[in-house]
Amino acid sequence: MSTPAPCKLKASDYKSKTKPVWCPGCGDYHVLLSFAKAAAQLQLRPEEIAVISGIGCSSRIPAYLNCYGFHGIHGRALPLATGVKVARPDLTVICAGGDGDGFSIGGNHLLHACRRNIDITYVVMDNEVYGMTKGQPSPTTAPDWDSKIAPGGTGVSPFHPLVIALASGANFVARAFSGDPNGTTKILVDAIEHPGFSFVQILSPCVTFRPDQREWKNQVHPSPVTPTTDASQAARRVMTDDGFNIGVLYKGDRDPYRQTVGRNIRIERNIDEEFQL
C-alpha cells in the first residue's frame, strides 16, 4: 500500500483547540509546549500517540493535545497507560500527571510501573502542592510548609521520586524544569526514544499556591555530570544534590516488558479438547 508523503508536522499540530484551565503563569503551559515540540521533533503521528493521565491540574494535559488521550481517575494513570501500551504496542504512550496523583494516591503504581519496565514515558509535573483542591501539601512538600490542612507544616519528610524510581527499576530517569522548554523538549525526546519505562520529573511551579516557586528559575542548573548506567551511582548523585540539578540522570539497559498482544505468533489450541475426558 502506498501512502502519500506526509507534510512535516509542526509543534502546533499537536495542540488542540481546548483552552487550558491552568492559572496564568502555571509551569504546565511550558510542559505542554515542550511536549508538542518533542513530538514534532520525533515526527510522531498525532493519532499514534496516547497521552494518559489521572486527576489534578497537570492531568488535564491530554485534552490540550491533538493526540488520543485518556483522563482517568485519581492516581490510576499508570495502570491505564500500562493497559493501553500492552494492548497496543504500536502506540507511543505518554503518561502524565502531578505529584499528588503519582506519588500519593498512585504511589504504589509508580513502584510497579518502574519494575515492570513497559515502554512508556511517565512525566510528573511536580509543584509540591495539591493545586486543584487549593493548596494542600503533597508527598514532595517540605515538612515546614504552612497550609490550612497542616498548620505549621506536616513535619513529614518529603518523598524522593527519582531515588524511588531508580530503586524500583525505571530504565530512564531524568529531572527537567518547565521554565526551560528547550531543555525539557530534549529530555522528553530522549525519554520517549529510550526503551522501557522512562521517568521524568519536571519541576513545574504553581504560582498560585506556591509563589515561592517563582524562584526556581534562579535555582535550577544543568547537571554537571553525564548520565550513568549505574543505578547506585545515580541514586548517590541525586540523594546528595540540591534538588535542582536538571538533566538525564540514568539510562539503563534492562529489557522492556515482553509484549505479547498483537504478535503474529499464535499457537493453535483446540480449547474444547482440554475438557474432554
Next chain:
Amino acid sequence: MSEQAINKDSISIALVGKGGAGVLTAGAILLTAAARCGRYGLLIPAVGPQIRGGESAALLRLGKTPINCLDDHFDVLLGINWQHAERFRTDIPLTADSLVVTDPSAGDVPEFITATGVRIHELEMQALSATVTGGRPNMVALGYVARLAGIPDSALLQAIEKKLAQKGPDSIKASIDCVRLGWDQAASVTAVEIEAVNGTADERWLISGNHAAGLGALRGGIKFAAAYPITPATEILEWLAPRLHDAGGTLVQAEDELASINMAIGASYGGIPSLTATSGPGLSLMIEGLGLAVGAEIPLVVINVMRGGPSTGIPTKPEQSDFNAAVYGLHGDAPHIVVAASSVADCAYTTQWAVHLAEATQAPVIVLSDQFIGQAIAVVDPIANIKFLTQRKLATAIDENFQRYALTADGISPMPLPGMPGGQYTADGLEHTTGATPSGLVDDHVAQLDKRARKIEAFDYGQHWAEIEGDGELAVLTWGSTTNTVREAIGRLANDLKAKIKLISLRLLLPAQPDKMAEALEGVQRLIVIEQNHSGQLYHFLRSWYDLPGDVASIHRPGPSVFRPGEIAAKLRDWSDQ
C-alpha cells in the same frame, strides 16, 4: 451380608483427611471414572484456610442425570483420618442411613458423626496400603468407594492412568494395587442401590465453573486480562494466562485491583476486548474504575466470583451477597449491566454473553458467579459455542465534525481507536460534551446521562435475560447457583403438590426487564424469591423495579452452607400450602 439399601438416582460421597492425605486426588479420579462410564457428577473441593497440611474434603455426587447441586445428605463419608474433620460438620450432613468408613488406626470416629446414628465400617487403609511398595491410603479408599458407587473397575483404571500419567508407571502400578485392595474390601457392602453402568461417554466434558468462565471469555473474544490473585477467582486467571498468550493476547498480573481494572480499561480503550476477574473485596476496590468505564464508555467485563462477605468474610465459601455491590455500588447515576451465571456450564455461556454485551454497549458488564459453581468440577455435556455477533461500533467515517459522544438513537456512539487519523479525543471520567470536552453544564450532563441510560435500557437482551421452566400459578424467582437447588426441589415436589411451580432464574440482573418479567409472570398468583444472602438483596431490588403479584414471599439465608434441595422443597411445600 445384606445392608439396608435405598434406591436413588444419585450417590453422595464425602472423602475427608488432613492435607496431603490425597482426598482431592481420589475424588478427582472417582469423578473422572464416573464420567467415563456415562455418569454425571459434581466434585466440590473443600479446604481449610491453611495452605498446606490443613484439612480437606472432596464432596462428590454422582448420578444418571446432570448434577449441579449437592444432595441433602451424604450416603458415604470416608475418613482417611479425622483430624479437624469437625470443621466440615455443616458441609457433610449425615443420617442414620449414612455409611461411615473409618480406618481403625485413625482412632475413634468423632462424636459429631456417631451422634447421627450412622453405620460404621472399618477399612484398614493405612495397613493395606503399607503392603504395597509406594502405596497410599487414599487409593485404597478410592477403590472402596468406587465399588460402592457402582463404577466399573475398567473405567476406574482408565481414570487412574490418565490422572497419574505424569507420575510414572511405578506410581500408577502402586495406585492400582491399592485400589484393588480397597475394591475387594467393598465386596459385601452396600451404600445405596445404584444402577450399575457400563457405558462410555466420550462426548462428556469435565470442567470447573472458573475454567468455564475463562472458556466463555476466550470464545467471546477477550484478548487482554489484568487481575490480582484472589480466592475463589484465581483459577480463572491461571487458566487464562497461557491461553491468552497463545491466542496472541496477554494477562498482566497487576499490583492490586485498582490497577487491574484500570489496565483492562486502558487495553479496551485501545480496542482490545478486555476483562478482569475478582471476588468481593476486589470488586469493592474496582468500583471507582467501573464508574470510569461507564462515564468514558469503555467496554469491560468484570467477573466477580462471590464468597462470604462483608470484608474478608469467608473466602472459601459461597454466598450471593454481592448483588447490591454489583447493582448499586457505583456512585452517581451509572448505568451498567450485571449478569449472573447459574451453573458450572453456564459460567461459559454467561461470560461469553457478557463480552458481547460489553463490546456492543461500550459499557462495563459485571458477571456474578460464586465459589460453589466457580470451584466445583462437573461432568457436563459439551458446552455449545453460541457465536454472538460481537461487534464494537467503531468510527469508520471520521470527518472534522466527528463527535465521540454523539447523541444517537440507540445511545451507542461510534468509537474511534487510537491510530485512526482524525478520531483523536480524550476519553474522560469528567462529564463531557458530545465532542468529549469536559463540561459542567446541565444540558451536557443530562444529554450524556440520558444517552448512557438509553444504550443500556434499549438494548435487546433477547431470550437470554432469564431461564424460564414450567408453568403454574406459583412461581419461584431465583438467580445464580441457587437455581440448580431450586430446580431439583421443584422436581421432587412435582408429584406431591396440587399446584405446579414455575421456575424463573434471572441471568440479567441489571438493567431490569419489566416487560419481559410481566410476560413471564402472566397467570402467576403467588411468587417466592429465593437467594443465598442475609438481607434478601434480590427481593428488595425486585420490589422496587417490577410489578409483582400481590403475594410475594422471600427465602433468604446467608452462606457458607449452600442450600440443599430438601431444605428448599420443605419451604416450598409449606409456602404452597398456605
